[in-house]
Amino acid sequence: MIEPIIAVPLNDELQGARALVVRAELEALSKLTDKILLELDNIQILMQETVTLDKVTARARYSIAYDGTLPDLYLPNIEHGIVNAAKDEPASTTSSAQLTKRPWKLFIPNAYHPLLLQQHQENLRRTKKDVASATAEIRRRRIYGQDIAEEDQLASELDFMKIRVSELERNHPIPVDFMIAEETTVLVITGPNTGGKTISLKTVGLASLMAKIGLYILASEPVKIPWFDAVYADIGDEQSLTQSLSTFSGHLKQIGVGAGTNPLEGAALGMSLLGSFAEAGSFLTLATTHHGELKTLKYSNDSFENACVEFDEENLK
Secondary structure, eight states: OOOGGGHHHHHHHHHHHHHHHHHHHHHHHHHHHHHHTHHHHHHHHHHHHHHHHHHHHHHHHEHHHHHEEEEEEOOEEEEETTEEEOOOOSSOOOOOHHHHTSEEEEEEEEOOOOHHHHHHHHHHHHHHHHHHHHHHHHHHHHHTTTOHHHHHHHHHHHHHHHHHHHHHSOOOOOEEEEEEEEEEEEEEEOOOOOHHHHHHHHHHHHHHHHHHHOOOOOOOOOEEEEEOSSSOOOOSSOTTTTTTTHHHHHHHHHTTTTTTTTTTHHHHHHHHHHHHHHHHHHEEEEEEOGGGGGGGGGTOTTTTEEEEEOOOTTTTT
């Protein structure tokens, strides 16, 4: 590289100016650092408060986006070692006034599983966006007189997308109604395969967790939920050769008493376990089953109640 003599002083001056800029930046950053150190505690407090406000805003935006309901979250009363529901009225009443006037232990009408509802709304939003984009593209091609054959293909795809939107609007997730009376300690849920029993349990579990962290519940008004100390889940096959656990033993070690065992033995174990929950003063137990024998517990013990999910034989849903 050849540097003309006339450019040497100019380059020297440029490099000197750049060095002065770097030195000035370092001095400015050093002074800012000294100032920040003096206020470091306050800055950290401000950061934590900002994070707290961000979390509150996120909860609020989620609750509004899915049209959630403010839950009446109450603490059960404990009298002489026995857990009872708090003696308060539901938060508000709806058109089903007769239902809401009863003293409920758990009341969640038209409850949705959050992930099912989110998945449905996202699919619907995405399909509607595709319809709008295809419509705009067809209009643009007509204005500029572009390839008619390709326009026909786009029109065909647009018709298909419109049909898809109609299907999604019709096939909205099915909500579940939970109306558990104060005197009920154990609720036994029965119904066919793929009927929604497991989703029902997960919906209650997620609703109780959502209420505890300040989220609205994806259900209709009013919603009344007790403060559960903890929510547990036993998901999947816990078979383990290293622990000498069969499929049945693995679930029994957790909570799935009837999984992978003789139906009669599973029913007997289930009846015994649910009976022990009721006798021990459990506040509320929800259980799903295919064992018909468990439904008979209601007729010998007033603290039991039966519920079911239905299968739409007409639409196979």
